Amino acid sequence: MEQLLHYCWKHKLWPAGELLTTDGRSVEVIDPGLHNRNSGPDFFNGKVKIGGTMWVGNIEIHDKASDWYAHGHQNDAHYNNVVLHVVGVADRDVETLSGLFVPQMVMTVPPSVLDNYEELLKTDAYPPCYRIIPDLPRLMIHAWMAALQTERLEQKTVAIAERARQAGGSWEDAFFQTLARNFGFGINGDAFEEWAKHISLQTVGKHRDDLFQIEAVFMGQAGLLELGAVPERYQKDALNEGYFAKLRNEYQYLAHKFSLQPMDSKLWRFLRLRPQNFPHIRISQLATLFYKRRACLSRLIECKDMASLADMLRTQVTPYWESHYTFGSESIRTSKQLSPASVNLIIINTCIPMLFAYGRHAMKEELCDRAFDFLEQLRAEQNHIIRMWKECGLEVKSAGDSQALIQLKREYCDKKDCLRCRIGYEYLKRPHPATPT
Secondary structure, three states, rough: EEEEEEHHHHOOOOOOOOEEEOOOEEEEEEEEEEOOOOOOOOOOEEEEOOOOEEEEEEEEEEEEOOOOOOOHHHHOHHHHHEEEEEEEEEOOOOOOOOEEEOEEEEEOOOOHHHHHHHHHHHOOOOOOOHEEEEEEEOOHHHHHHHHHHHHHHHHHHHHHHHHHHOOOOOOHHHHHHHHHHHOOOOOOHHHHHHHHHHOOOOHOOOOOOOOOHHHHHHHHHHHOOOHOOOOOHHHHHHHHHHHHHHHHHHHHHHHHOOOOOOEEEEOOOOOOOOOHHOOHHHHHHHHHHHHOOOHHHHHHHHHHHHHHHHHHHHOOOOOOHHHHHEEOOOOOOOOOOOHHHHHHHHHHHHHHHHHHHHHHHOHHHHHHHHHHHHHHEEOOOOHHHHHHHHHHOOOOOOHOOOOOOOOHHHHHOOOOOOHHHHHHHHHOOOOOOOOOO
């Protein structure tokens, strides 16, 4: 209930009638203040008139007044500047560390807001706010989508920056790890990121002109050159074909030379995985990208349009993998290039976030702007999340729209965080049919 009180205070959804302190003084809210989501009072720099006197300071909100003591605010100097304590129940007076009693005001949640909120939390239909979406102002939807799009890029920026930090400040490593993660296409994303952390770009770079040696290191560090990583029914064929043994011998030589340690091959997932997404295929494609000097940050930064981005990611497997999906298991020969849909997903989830993150890091605003431009140029993703929003009446024109709606579902709808959602705000303030007027 405290979150709902926060919400009503922030959006000035007061109950009908005059606002009064517990000792009978009138309260006029000039400015509810800035919502603080970190430690300290709930709202900074609020402006309220209490009994005709203007007060400027912080606002604290609790379900019960006694929560002030339960949370230890009486011993915290950060709460000395609280000018109003807003509560659902005033069960006691409260005092600051400096010894001053804080004016208190009981605020009830308007019945229609409470009914709407309970409906959002309990409705089985997903998303529960679907019935108002077709009637929402297009300008409001556009503004919210733009904010969600930025929020999603900033969230990905945090993950990329953390990879760079763990790599000793290397943004080149951060890019390679991000690229590898998205070559896992969801199911093997974690395994691919772990694999990329086992790849020393400096070490592999010493053999950059030899695709076979690159593939040997890439496969070996993935743990896929251990005989136990080959399904038992294919082990004999893998050894007889010779390519597996040749790669393994080369890897053993390079592993000894550079003190390489492979990852645990048990991290790879194959269940319900389409053969073209098997790690062997994706790793061979990454080896080709690395060999052609396309899996590098400098090449990404040089890309000024969608055509150059797509060209950068154009790759295929080495000859052995044209007729195999795993070692020893022969298949119909195909080039196994990345499909246009896969290229688009890599651009959306790797290239664009990397441009934005590195632009922020290097303070190059043109890279951030380019990231947004690319999102608007790309077609929207097609998945169950996007189909759901389309059924609710939302227009999805570009990858920027689809990324925004993925963010909306995962960070707001899935977490039932309707109080931070602009659509949720519109839903809560509407008259509820079951609420007496």
